[in-house]
Amino acid sequence: MSTAHPDLHAFGLTPAVTALAAVHPSHMRLGRVVRSDRGMAFVATGETLVAARPSTRLIKSADDGALPVVGDWVLLGGDESEPLVEVVLERMTAIMRRDPGRSARVQVLAANVDTVLVTHPLADAPNLSRIERELALVWDSGAQPVVVLTKADLSSDAGAARAAVEGVAPGADVHVTSTVDHDGIDELQEYLVGGGTIALIGPSGSGKSTLVNALAGEDIRATRDVRLSDGRGRHTTVSRELIPLPGGGLVIDTPGLRAVGMWDSAEGLAQAFSDIEEFAADCRFRDCRHEDEPGCAVRDAVERGDLPSRRLTSFRELQAEIAHVNAEIDVRSRQEKKREDKVQARAIKNYYKQGHGHR
Numbered sequence: 001m002s003t004a005h006p007d008l009h010a011f012g013l014t015p016a017v018t019a020l021a022a023v024h025p026s027h028m029r030l031g032r033v034v035r036s037d038r039g040m041a042f043v044a045t046g047e048t049l050v051a052a053r054p055s056t057r058l059i060k061s062a063d064d065g066a067l068p069v070v071g072d073w074v075l076l077g078g079d080e081s082e083p084l085v086e087v088v089l090e091r092m093t094a095i096m097r098r099d100p101g102r103s104a105r106v107q108v109l110a111a112n113v114d115t116v117l118v119t120h121p122l123a124d125a126p127n128l129s130r131i132e133r134e135l136a137l138v139w140d141s142g143a144q145p146v147v148v149l150t151k152a153d154l155s156s157d158a159g160a161a162r163a164a165v166e167g168v169a170p171g172a173d174v175h176v177t178s179t180v181d182h183d184g185i186d187e188l189q190e191y192l193v194g195g196g197t198i199a200l201i202g203p204s205g206s207g208k209s210t211l212v213n214a215l216a217g218e219d220i221r222a223t224r225d226v227r228l229s230d231g232r233g234r235h236t237t238v239s240r241e242l243i244p245l246p247g248g249g250l251v252i253d254t255p256g257l258r259a260v261g262m263w264d265s266a267e268g269l270a271q272a273f274s275d276i277e278e279f280a281a282d283c284r285f286r287d288c289r290h291e292d293e294p295g296c297a298v299r300d301a302v303e304r305g306d307l308p309s310r311r312l313t314s315f316r317e318l319q320a321e322i323a324h325v326n327a328e329i330d331v332r333s334r335q336e337k338k339r340e341d342k343v344q345a346r347a348i349k350n351y352y353k354q355g356h357g358h359r
C-alpha cells in the first residue's frame with residue numbers, strides 16, 4: 001500500500017484517493033500535480049515539490065488525454081535524480097475540450113475538480129452562447145458548474161444580465177461579483193468549505209486571477225495591469241496551476257480560453273440543456289431532432305414562448321459539433337487500427353521469412 005504524507009490533506013487528499021492509491025505497490029509516493037508543463041509534471045507530495053516526467057511505461061500505455069494534468073493524483077517512482085510519474089490515478093472528474101492544436105484529439109484542462117466557476121465579465125452584455133458551451137463542457141466533466149458574472153461595477157444593469165444568464169444555466173447557481181466593491185465574494189467561499197477543489201475558466205480578462213486573490217485574501221496571482229488592460233488576446237495567466245488557499249480548499253487558476261471546442265460530450269450537453277430535454281420527453285418520436293417531425297413538443301414550446309428559439313439554435317449547433325467530432329474520432333481510430341493491423345501483418349510475415357513456422 002502506498003503511504004500518503006499527512007500534509008497532503010492541504011492538497012485535497014480524500015479517503016477515496018487513498019483507497020485508489022492503496023492497490024498499487026507501496027514504494028511509490030503519492031502526490032498531486034500542481035502544474036504540468038511540456039511533459040513535465042510538478043507534483044506536491046506534502047513534504048516537497050517534485051518535478052517528474054511520465055515513465056516510458058505510462059507514456060506507452062496512456063490513452064489520448066491520460067497523461068498527468070493539473071489536479072491529477074499520481075504515484076511517483078524512479079529515483080532522486082530522475083523522479084517518474086508511474087501511475088495516474090483514476091480521475092473523479094476531468095474537464096475536457098477538443099485540442100485546439102491537433103484534430104480529433106482531446107485536451108484535458110484539469111482533473112479532480114469539484115466545482116468550476118465559469119467566469120464572464122459584465123462589462124458588455126454576457127455572451128450567452130459562450131456560457132452555454134462552457135457549461136456543457138463542465139457538466140460533462142462531472143464537476144458542478146457555477147456561473148460567476150464579474151465586474152458588476154461596470155454594468156449598467158447587472159440584474160437583467162443575471163436573469164438572462166439564469167435562463168441559459170439550468171441547474172447551476174449564478175453569482176454576480178465585483179472585486180472593486182468586494183461584492184459577492186463571500187458567497188463563493190462556500191465552494192471551498194470542506195477542502196474542495198474549485199477551478200476557474202472563462203475568457204481572458206474576465207477577472208479569474210483577481211477572483212483568486214479575493215478568495216485568498218492576498219495577492220497570490222498576477223493580474224492584468226489596469227493601465228495596460230485594453231489589449232485583447234493578451235493572456236496574463238499563462239499556465240494552469242493548483243493553489244492551496246490559506247483558509248482551506250484549493251483553486252485552479254487557468255489562462256483565458258480562446259476556443260472552447262466541444263469534445264465527445266453528449267451527456268454534458270443534455271445536462272446543460274435539461275430544459276429542452278424536459279420538453280423533448282413529450283415529443284411524439286423518441287429520436288425527434290426537433291426539426292420538422294410532427295408532434296414535436298420542443299418546437300411547440302418555442303411557439304408558445306416557453307423556450308427562447310436562440311436556446312434551441314444553440315443546442316442544435318453544439319449537438320452538430322459533437323456529432324462532427326465523434327465522426328472525426330471514428331475516422332482516426334479506424335486509421336489507427338489499420339496502421340496497427342499493417343504493423344502486425346508485417347511482423348507475422350517477417351516471422352515466417354526468418355524460417356519459423358511449419359511451412
Ligand SMILES: Nc1nc2c(ncn2[C@@H]2O[C@H](COP(=O)(O)OP(=O)(O)OP(=O)(O)O)[C@@H](O)[C@H]2O)c(=O)[nH]1
Nearest residue numbers: 178179204205206207208209210223224236237256
Ligand atoms: N472594474 C472591475 N475590474 C475588474 C474586476 N475584476 C477584475 N477586474 C480587472 O480586469 C482585468 C483582468 O483581470 P484578471 O484577473 O487578470 O483576468 P483573468 O481572467 O485572470 O485574465 P487571464 O489571466 O488573461 O485569463 C484586471 O485589470 C482586473 O483589475 C471587477 O470586479 N471590477
Ligand SMILES: [Mg+2]
Nearest residue numbers: 208209236237
Ligand atoms: Mg489570470
Ligand SMILES: [Zn+2]
Nearest residue numbers: 283288290296
Ligand atoms: Zn421534438
